[in-house]
Amino acid sequence: MAGDPLCDRDYEALATFRYELRRFVRFSEEAAIAAGLTPQHYQVLLTLRASPDGAMLVGALAGRLLLRPHSTTELVNRLEKLGLVERHHAPDDRRKVHVAISAQGRAAITSLAAHHRAELRRMRPMLERLLGSM
């Protein structure tokens, strides 16, 4: 499972990988804030935007964000208040709540996501080199 014992280079690769991850997350946080969003907002909007119909159930969203449902509810509350998402009760099962990204939400992440893609493209050679050295 763990494979051969790790040598110095392995530790370096693991540490550098983590460092680059921290840098990417930091980049993402700053980019979100510069766009008037919180980092969490961006992650919700991105997840919804990537969903087939731009909407997800609260529970499914929680699973994708690795959050508890009630934490997701609070996050959605804030986003709804900002007009970035909308809640729609499912007609067939009124327990279910669809969280849909709004037009404003789409507009908000368009350039933000583009910046993230650009950053990942920049990081790509380094990440591939690091992954390849493990």
Added chain:
Amino acid sequence: MAGDPLCDRDYEALATFRYELRRFVRFSEEAAIAAGLTPQHYQVLLTLRASPDGAMLVGALAGRLLLRPHSTTELVNRLEKLGLVERHHAPDDRRKVHVAISAQGRAAITSLAAHHRAELRRMRPMLERLLGSM
């Protein structure tokens, strides 16, 4: 800078990449806790272990962890109390404090780092596929 406008697949790739990052971080947190450490402890120990002589100045450690120096000081305090790191004043410049991983610290991360490498090896094809699709 931002390149061509993003299509649905681009958003999917970005969202899935973030999801996998969250999963890796979650894995790391749980692995650290299972080893009797906090996630922060693991990151410090890994960073020190990857350093040439197993030691770093507080300021350099802060830079690598993307923390403020005083936050790093508190983190080091807790680690020192647990016997996982040691402080050594530099003989040439007594302002500087080298934070060195202890034998106990090394022992603590040996199998933990191995599990991380195994997890990253498992994730590697997926991450490369995602990076390649951007």
Added chain:
DNA sequence: TTGCTATAGTTCGCATTACGATATAAGCGC
């Protein structure tokens, strides 16, 4: 119909955590 159980979402209070601001102390070079 009644009752039990499960699911989906929400509400409330709490604990964690790194931070900003600020201060202190000590050591270095000029």
Added chain:
DNA sequence: GCGCTTATATCGTAATGCGAACTATAGCAA
């Protein structure tokens, strides 16, 4: 001495996700 750097200490703050408990809806069984 003076200015700069490095590390440490302290205090309050603000955000954020969690556990526990709650409501509402749905499904099922006798």
